[in-house]
Amino acid sequence: MRISSYKAVKHLLKVIPFGSKPDFTWSDFVLPSTLQLSPIIQLLLEPVRGKETIGRVELGLQEALVNAVRHGNSGDPGKLLRVRRILTPNWLIWQIQDEGDGVPIHERVSSLPDELDANSGRGLFLIHQCFDDVRWSRRGNRLQLACRRKSGISGEDSQDPLFLD
Secondary structure: OOOOOHHHHHOOOEEEEOOOOOOOEEEEEEEEOOOOOHHHHHHHOOOOOOHHHHHHHHHHHHHHHHHHHHHHOOOOOOOEEEEEEEEOOOEEEEEEEOOOOOOOHHHOOOOOOOOOOOOOOHHHHHHHHHOOEEEEOOOOOEEEEEEEOOOOOOOHHHOOOOOOO
């Protein structure tokens, strides 16, 4: 399956209320592991407001999705990516899961590589710069990215987002 436009991807969106709270929703996107990511990124950005925030989040999501395709799924178009978007009053959260073996703990770094012309390592640095909270699943094949909503209301989730399994 090839994703070629925003409209072709729009039908993948399912907004499912979680529990009885009408202010907490999540959406699942399942797509083939390809680098045709532009339409899905536009869907993932729908709830983001503010020009500066959109640019920052778009860069971070692009880096995370490309890493999941290239490194996690080894560029195999037969493997899938699962992206979950979670909206709370205070947080915008994205979880990106690939079908790979996961990133080892010692490689989950948030700093630039020692050699700036290295073939890899800058993507994770950029991801950490683009989001307020970055977390990994134990296995390392799911990455959770979160940013605070500027207009969030105060509440129990105003501190740190939970990692939702």
